[in-house]
Amino acid sequence: MVITVTELKQNLDKYLRLAETENILISNNGKILAMLSNPHADRIAMANALLGVIPADITLEEALMEKANNSL
Known part of the structure; x- marks a missing residue:
């Protein structure tokens, strides 16, 4: 997603939350x-x-136990 610097300034909280799940590109x-x-x-x-x-x-x-047993 590409947003402008102005959009970022106006909705910083929104874009910080979105950045948890996707990249946010900032343009000027x-x-x-x-x-x-x-x-x-x-x-x-x-x-x-x-x-x-x-x-x-x-x-x-169970998966961790199996891995531990296989590495011995």
Whole structure:
């Protein structure tokens, strides 16, 4: 999403909340100046990728136990 500096100033709270889930590009006179983003976006993406590996029919604790047993 691209917004202007003026829009950001007028609705800062709104865009800070949105930045938790998506990148917000800030422009001035048509030029992108900055980006608001979640500082933990890399960790969130990694967690989502790893959760996709765990079968749906076992709990997280069971998956961790299985991993611990396999690494011995």
